Amino acid sequence: MDVSKQVYESEATGWQRGLYDDIKTTFRAPVVNWFFRTLMANQPEFLRYAWGQLKPAFETRAFAQYEVTYRDTVLSVLEDDHALPQYTPTAVGVSPAEFREARGQLATLDTVIPRLAFVFELLDTALSGDAVGSSPSEGWESTAPFPDLDREQSRSVTMTPFEDVPDSLADTVTAIQNLHGFDSGLPTIYRSLAQWPSLLDTMWNDLESVLESDAFEVACVSSWSHAEAHVSSLPYTPRLAPSDLRDIGLTDDDVTALQELADQFRHGPVETVLPAVTLYANVLGAIGPRQL
Numbered sequence: 250m251d252v253s254k255q256v257y258e259s260e261a262t263g264w265q266r267g268l269y270d271d272i273k274t275t276f277r278a279p280v281v282n283w284f285f286r287t288l289m290a291n292q293p294e295f296l297r298y299a300w301g302q303l304k305p306a307f308e309t310r311a312f313a314q315y316e317v318t319y320r321d322t323v324l325s326v327l328e329d330d331h332a333l334p335q336y337t338p339t340a341v342g343v344s345p346a347e348f349r350e351a352r353g354q355l356a357t358l359d360t361v362i363p364r365l366a367f368v369f370e371l372l373d374t375a376l377s378g379d380a381v382g383s384s385p386s387e388g389w390e391s392t393a394p395f396p397d398l399d400r401e402q403s404r405s406v407t408m409t410p411f412e413d414v415p416d417s418l419a420d421t422v423t424a425i426q427n428l429h430g431f432d433s434g435l436p437t438i439y440r441s442l443a444q445w446p447s448l449l450d451t452m453w454n455d456l457e458s459v460l461e462s463d464a465f466e467v468a469c470v471s472s473w474s475h476a477e478a479h480v481s482s483l484p485y486t487p488r489l490a491p492s493d494l495r496d497i498g499l500t501d502d503d504v505t506a507l508q509e510l511a512d513q514f515r516h517g518p519v520e521t522v523l524p525a526v527t528l529y530a531n532v533l534g535a536i537g538p539r540q541l
Contacts, residue, residue, distance in 0.1 A: 250506040254290035255283065265289060268300060275307050277398070278360045279405045283437070284368070284514060295507065298497055302487035303371070307364065310390040313398060314541055315479040319363035321539040322475050323468045323527040330464035334455050334532050342447030351448055352535045353404030354441050359530035359537050360403060362523050363476075370476040373515035375489035376508045382486035391484045398538060408440035415446050421453045428460055429518040429525075436518070438526045452529060460525060469524045 258281055261269050268289075269281045288296040306312060327333060334340075338348035375381050385391070411434050414422060425439055426432070435443070442449040459465055491504045499507075530536045 250287075250291045250510055252287050252291075252510070255286035256289040256293075257286060261289070264297065265293065268297060271304070272300070275304055276361055276364050278357045278403055280357055280361060282361065282365060284365070287510075292499075292503065292507065294497075295494070295499060295503070298494075299372075299487075299489060302489055303368065305485045306367070306371070306483055306487065308395050309484070310393040310396055310541075311386060311388070311482070311484075312367075312479070313395050314390060315367065315475070316363040316398075317538050317540055319366065319472060319475055320359070320527055320531075320536060322471050323524045324531055324536070324539065326464050326468040326471060327459060327528060330462065331459050333459070333528075335534065336448075336451070336532055341445070341451045343445050347445055347448075348533075350404065351442070351445055352533045354406045355526075355530040355533050355535035356537070357403040357406055358438060358441070358526050359535055362526045365519075366472065366476045366523050367479060369511065369515045369519065370473065371480045371487065372489065372507075372511040374477075374480055375487060376491065376494075376504070376511045378490055381480055381489070382483035384481045385484045385486075386482040391482070396541065406437065406441055407444065408437060409443040411435055411440060414440070414443045418443060418446055418450060421450055424457060425453065428457070429521050431518055436522050438522065438529060442529070452532065456528065456532070459528065460521070465521075465524070465528075469521055472524045472527075473520065 256265060258266075258269055269285075272281055272285055273279055285296065288299075324333075336348075338345045341348070343351070371381060414435070422435065422439075425435060429436070439449065442452065491508075494504050494507070495501075527536070
């Protein structure tokens with residue numbers, strides 16, 4: 250699978266555009282993640298099928314409970330071990346308007362992160378042939394509708410291209426890559442923050458020690474365990490095992506490529522990047538609710 254290929258929102262037409270709109274509505278955020286854009290470019294029919302299998306899982310009150318608990322799972326561990334900063338525009342060297350924009354973009358990413366963690370955990374589990382929904386919840390919330398969680402401050406996420414990141418951030422970029430395990434480039438969160446170099450530099454200087462701490466390692470493990478538990482508790486079982494995909498016409502090579510992609514997203518740098526976004530959203534005052 251060529252992970253450099255993507256179908257961007259501006260390029261999507263017909264059912265592909267409709268599916269992107271559905272993803273944005275279901276994810277409650279004005280953004281379609283790189284993961285979905287890559288699948289649309291390489292395996293569009295799989296994505297259309299998989300989304301039909303995945304969507305019901307996002308529409309229950311149990312998923313809302315998973316979402317808010319995800320945030321609290323990460324932050325409670327860190328707050329017990331560190332005094333986390335809370336920033337103002339002056340403290341990070343940006344204007345109030347720039348601060349509002351940065352906070353709005355972080356609010357969007359904060360909404361998306363628990364959903365991506367769930368998708369990556371579920372697909373890795375299902376494509377490995379392991380059971381999904383093996384211990385379905387019997388509670389009311391497992392099938393009750395998703396509640397109204399207002400995120401009016403969310404904004405579209407814009408980013409600085411990696412090659413345009415200012416030279417003044419060179420040391421910060423290297424430290425970020427080393428911590429998360431990137432050989433090159435930067436993930437979305439950092440390219441977004443790089444639009445405001447003083448903001449990224451200040452946040453990194455203040456939070457690098459937190460991200461290198463034992464507490465953050467515990468927070469990462471706990472967040473993924475939380476996603477795993479929710480995958481196990483699903484009342485509706487997506488049919489995404491290798492045998493299901495062969496039944497809809499995918500070849501063995503197709504299935505292998507999807508397994509490798511799912512493994513890359515579940516077990517690569519994303520293991521630490523996703524919980525880090527929750528931390529960044531918190532210190533900018535962009536964090537969503539931590540309880541229903």
